[in-house]
Amino acid sequence: MEVEAFLNSSKLLQHWPSCLVGLLLVLVIKYIVRKRKDSSKQDGTVRDEDVATEFEEVADDDLQPALEEKPHVQFVPGQTLNPKGAQRFYELVCGRRSIRSFSALPKPSLSVIEECIRAAGTAPSGAHTEPWTFCVVEESGVKQSVRWIVEHEEQINYNKRMHPQWVTDLRPLQTSHVKPYLTDAPYLILIFKQTYGTTKEGRRKTHYYNEISTSISAGILLCALQAAGLSSLVTTPLNCGPALRELLQRPENEKLLILLAVGYPSDDCKVPDLERKRLDEIMVKY
Ligand SMILES: Cc1cc2nc3c(=O)[nH]c(=O)nc-3n(C[C@H](O)[C@H](O)[C@H](O)COP(=O)(O)O)c2cc1C
Known part of the structure; x- marks a missing residue:
């Protein structure tokens, strides 16, 4: 038995080049599969967590937008720059507590x-x-x-x-x-x-x-x-x-x-004594 095991292991040793080729082949296949997955992400066939919906199989010619296609209308700006508005809004939301x-x-x-x-x-x-x-x-x-x-x-x-x-x-x-x-x-x-x-x-x-x-x-x-x-x-x-x-x-x-x-x-509502981050801690200027 011991002789047989030795012969088997020595056969394996003899075949190490083909083992290496096999391993390389597996790695190449894995790489190609990964590449194909990445490229299908770009053409939208892979489901992203935020777009986790099946797309129905429809021929490209039959694709219709979910929204009606209409001419765009003129945007009417309803306001002018109002720095006081920003300040007032901050004062309002600053008072919000859970x-x-x-x-x-x-x-x-x-x-x-x-x-x-x-x-x-x-x-x-x-x-x-x-x-x-x-x-x-x-x-x-x-x-x-x-x-x-x-x-x-x-x-x-x-x-x-x-x-x-x-x-x-x-x-x-x-x-x-x-x-x-x-x-x-x-x-x-x-x-x-x-x-x-x-x-x-x-x-x-x-x-x-x-x-x-x-x-x-x-x-x-x-x-x-x-x-x-x-x-x-x-x-x-x-x-x-x-x-x-x-x-x-x-x-x-x-x-x-x-x-x-x-x-x-x-009337007796209490809230945790929390501090909020300062502006310079949450905003980065470039
Ligand atoms: C996404 C999210 C989940 C939260 N979940 C809970 C919750 O399950 N229970 C709870 O008592 N408060 C919850 N809160 C409230 C937070 O604890 C609270 O917003 C935080 O402590 C800051 O306090 P403030 O809202 O008074 O500024 C949640 C807040 C957010 C934004």
Whole structure:
């Protein structure tokens, strides 16, 4: 047996040039596959995380834009340079804080919320796809269901899913899995990103950069709420998206991006003593 093993190993030694050629061949094939993947990225056939939608197979001649092709119209600039406007806007948004203690009363009128969402709807979006849905919840039973779902998942998040460092980083904010604001706040706005849409002809429509677009829209909503004198809390409860989507019976193309609580702060509302970065820490001039 030992002789046979020796003969086998010596045969291997004799064949090392062919082994090397084989190895080189494998490496070359791997390189070609990688190259082809990279080039298909450029022609748009590979799905990027932000464009995670299937393109339907359509002959090039039959391709139609999702938007109607119309002549461009004259842009009407509605304003002149207003440095005071920038300063006033800063003063307004500087006063925004995330609050976690809401007063149920007085209840802001729904028309104010609608106006703020109208403002959010002016946001730019990838290829003007407007990939957002704002679900406004004011019914107490639905708010209670949202709270059950979130508190149940957050208990698991804090105890098991989140890294101990994450839980530790949250300690100064004094957050926990208990979320009374979800039932105290007069309004919850659940902001869904639409991962794809449908054309008038019923074809699947790609919503390019839907997460970035919806986040910009949410930022405008926060500013509008602040301008209206309302307070808010942005939350992104881990693992709650599917259950909340089901609760609100949203279609499968919608994914929860932000759960926003909106209202007035309670009389004894306290906020973490936070500092913000200075301008020279966040801006680089070239
Ligand atoms: C993307 C995002 C996710 C957040 N998620 C939560 C959350 O799940 N729970 C929470 O209590 N606060 C959440 N916040 C609020 C932040 O903790 C808060 O914005 C931050 O501490 C700064 O405080 P400020 O908003 O008062 O300036 C979130 C904020 C953002 C922008």
